[in-house]
Amino acid sequence: MRALPERDPGTPDHRSAGRYLLWLARRQWWPLAVAAVYLTVYMSLQALHPVVLGAAVDDGLASGDPERLLLWGAALLAMSVGIALLITPTHRAEAFNWYASAYRTVQVVTRRSAHLGATLTRRLPTGEVVAVGTTDIDDIGEMFERVARLASAVLTIALVSALMLWSSVQMGLAVLIGVPLIVLCSGPLLRPLHRRESRQRDLQAAVATRATDIVAGLRVLRGIGGERVSETRYTAESQRARAAGVHVGWLTAALHALQVLLPGLLMAGIIWLGARLALAGEITPGQLVTFYGYTAFLMIPVSDLMRTTNFIVSAHVSARRIVRILSLPHDLPEPEQPADAPDGPVDLHDAGSGVTVRADRLTGIACTDMEQATLIADRLGRYHDDPDSDVTMRPAAAGGPDGAASPTRLRDLPLDHVRRRILVAANGAVLFSGPLRGELSPDGGATDERIHAAVRTACADDIVDALPGGLDGHVADHGREFSGGQQQRLRLARALLADPDVLILLEPASAVDAHTESAIAGRLGAARQGRTTAVLTTSPLLLDRTDHVVFVDGGRVVAEGTHRELLRTEPRYARTVLRSAADDDGDTPATGRAVPASAGESR
Template sequence: MRPLPEPVRTPPDTRSPDRFLLWGAREQWTTLLSSSIVNGVYTLCGVLSATALGAALDSGMAGGDAGALLLWSGVLAACALASALTIILAERTAVYSWLRGAFRTIAVVVDRSVDLGPTLTRRLPGGEVVAIGTDDINRVGDLYENASMVPGAMVSIGVIAGLTLHAHAGFGTALLVGVPLILLGVAPLLRPLSRRHRHQRERQAELATRAGDLVSGLRVLRGVGGEQTVGARYRQGSREVRDAGIRVGWMDAALRAAQALYPGLLLVGIVWFGAHLALRGELTVGQLVAFYGYTGLLGQQVRWVTGVAWVYIGARVAASRVIRVLNLAHDHPDPASPAAPPEGPLGLHDRLTGATARAGQVTGIVCPDPAEATALAERLGRYRDGAPDETAELVGGHTGWAVALTDLRLRDLRGRVLVSDNDAYLFSGRLRDELSPDAGMPEERLTAAVRSAAADDVVAQSASGLDTVVAARAREYSGGQQQRLRLARALATDPEVLVLVEPASAVDAHSEAAVARALPGARAGRTTVLVTTSPLLLGRTDRVQLVCGGRVVAEGVHPDLLATVPDYARTVLRTTSEEP
């Protein structure tokens, strides 16, 4: 078995849909070539079968030559056997072409989606992304599966034209003129089909987006009584997709009718013309039978060529959607001259507020304003860019050397700094794979992370333990259980710098205290930032900083700040008095 997907050797050409499809063809040219050869052999076997049948009729039956009849019968049998063998190979090569084309498209889209991160969902509606993954990749694969039919069809058309011209110039000329006329007759249908197909594809993406919004917000909609209104909008969108599909179907039916009608008219003309020539003695019976066979094969080849044109239309529309994703500009582009990733213990400093997390320590940051806390966490992970003096920087623990996050490649930064908040997605699949995305984490390390996050009971509530299969977003768990699973995943990843945003806001007091006790030990020797107002968590930090009005206004250990800074006490203890 050949492994799929294969590594992408060259960057995709995203200048246009046609260039992207051509790039894909270059990536798998060997498969397309072998598939074209096999299809060419298969079609030539059909041509030779018609030729052998005509020769057998003329030399064997009409001429009474038993040896010639036996010879041509053997040739006919050999062609039939070769056709049976090549059709198997043709199917295998065609399927492999589809798999390579589709999987390559999946690979480049997934890689780009991972690079874009939140940029993707901010720039494109969710339905567009879903439609690419469920429909567009199939259409791109269909093109590579069917494209190998075109060279074989053109070769067989050329061979048939040569044979007929050799046998009778007028007959061959009729075929050479008739086939291009058929293709020209089908061509006017392709442009409106492409336009209608693109319109349907856009409506499908919009409907998928609306469906995702409806499912995710169903609880809220029921609470405010809005499900009827949204449901009516979804039904309207569904009708629009249906109507667009009907218009595509009508045009598709017209194309298929033309594919059957024009070759049929050619066949009728050839039959009449051939019979007329045979009655005049210009064609033998064997030649007439062979020409009838050639005409039938021509009709098949023409249908293949026009069918590939229809597939190309769908693939081109799909490729335009794919390159739209590949060409999206990242919200946080890499610098032109990226700095080298820093070595050694790392601290984190926010230039805007002055908040600093020292290397190897657990630092608490308290923000009375939740919006300010969110913005700070986004800057510390470079999920929000601003002016040079508004960005965060990594600080060397011993040397004091600093490098701005905007000077690092995003992949290098993501490998060093992890921001975990309560919007982090929980995927479907085995719980073990969810907590260890690289699937290479030792059992002991994974178990220790679960214990440190006080998530033992979440794992133990199922007999399968870590092998429990969870649904998307882990909907079978409560909000507090989901929060502990997110924390366990962040601790298991064990980054050099970990920024936790309210990691225990939805759990009970007992679990919150357990997390507070275990967190310093779980992060020993690593830099940890706790953006929180939880007194239990802040009590376990090395230092705490209070950020008000965009600046650090107080710093110290938790008990001292409670006793001396009223703003800190009010925020942490959630009181309204001036005194703690």
């Protein structure tokens, strides 16, 4: 049995739900074939039971030969042992197919979701994304667990039909005609079931979206007295989803009833026909026993055949939602002909604002408007494409604007490459649940020495020391056990450990006290030495420790120099940073100065 999940899930075919399911089947055709073989042998041994039993009646019991009877009894025992031995590998094969298809779906959906970033939540409701990660993946797994039974059911029904035709043409024809008719009778219910399940899933997604919004905004709702309104809306939407579920339930119940009734009618008809043939002397008593056993056995593959169609319908509905995510276009298109990215340290230049972030420098960017700061950060990290403003990357060895190397536009580089080299760390970045060590170094590649160095630079030593278990201590969802300032310092440590070629920090110390902010400012330059680093802030403590400051007013660079030079020569700059210093309240439970959470890691 292979280990799961596989390292490379492959590139899915997302042109339609059916094509996606076929792609999954092709990717794991061998495990599906193994499961089908196990099931076919398992079911065939059961199908041969009536043959051996009938032969025992005619050849052993009717003739009064105890040796022949003992021989047929031994054959029955051997077949029963074979069936028992096949139960475990058959179940393992089916379970493997469930997990393989579910894990592969999780991998491709997660990979696509990570690539889409904020595009996903802008294009699809949160509840629909949640539903894919819960109900839809289960449905895909259940279909692939059962699909091997479809093949084994067809093969064993064909085997029983051939055996019955060999013994009695009338009985064989009854099976060959009756089974397809049973399957066709359930066909008219499948389309409305598909339609009703699709509607129910959409309503469930809407309810999940509503619940997510309520939980996220509960504090605001309580502040404005909106709990009752939200409760009323949630109740109405959940009742609509419940009613849709009842409609699906009625149709599913009718389908299940048919799956019991129709095979039962077929069984009764075959028994009636067999009894008439036995009374007429056309078949022996042993053959009658055999035909009865065949009929009882046929209930199993026929039911499997019909129930598997239910799972296929549910999986197709789920695959449509999965394909919707996989086929979403990114807000930032990939270049048709990607350019070669410059190697080594690079300078970034934003034509829209005139800001240049040079390599081997700690550049401060002070904006009179925080929205402009967020927009500049978004452009520098290519989270926003402005058709009138290109951001370019130039090798630091080019010697600045007059260097010989041609700049490369970020939009001409593959998006994955930009994400690997440029990190925008904003205050909307999420802290995930789990061990603190894994939170700070998600890829697990950082040594304890590097982690402690980043933690010290971010002045987060006290957080690690106070957490039970230290680096191995557990962090709650969204880091809710930490204050706003503590969360901010942990986010900064995580960004430093990522060690990108270009690091863009958006107000990295807005929620800490002045003493901690000063310590961070003094350590940041040394931690990022030899790298390209920009700090978008209006904090005089941070700006005073940068190598170069760019002042942006009205969306354009209006002055450059050191912090102290600009204080003396640029009154607007002085008003901006000194007002910021007066507004700083220190370590807070929130994020301090208002910073839009639309840039960088928050995406």
